[in-house]
Amino acid sequence: MKFLIGYDIAGNxxxxxxxxxxxxxxxxxxxxxxxxxxxxxxxxxxRAALLALTEAEEGRALFMAPMCEACSARIWKVGKMKEEAEVFIVA
Known part of the structure; x- marks a missing residue:
């Protein structure tokens, strides 16, 4: 199963x-x-690790949302995602 994970943490x-x-x-x-x-x-x-890593942070925001196969197949995106592979041709 796929899970969407996000966070908002002020402390560097x-x-x-x-x-x-x-x-x-x-x-x-x-x-x-x-x-x-x-x-x-x-x-x-x-989830347990994220809580442990951020337990001292005030105002932390963490989320994890499960995504069924039908939902993950319907993901819409425009542009290059952060870790999408870039292809280079060296001749």
Whole structure:
């Protein structure tokens, strides 16, 4: 199952820790938005880690939304996403 993950964290240190953690677990769509493809148990582990990484942050905002296959197939986007591969031809 796919999960859309997002955050809004004012503190630079906590924000950097969360971004680095999520970069190892999910596909970065925008600076603070990720798409994770995994099990519900893995999603629970990510939620627990995000809470632990941000527990000292006042005003943190975290979200994780499950997406069924039909919903993820209907994702609409325009432009290049943050981690989309760029193709270079070297001759």
């Amino acid at each position: 240190r906590a924000r950097s820790r969360v971004a680095k953690y999520l970069e190892g677990k999910a596909y970065r769509i925008q600076y603070s938005v990720f798409l994770f493809d995994g099990t519900e148990r893995e999603a629970q582990e990510i």
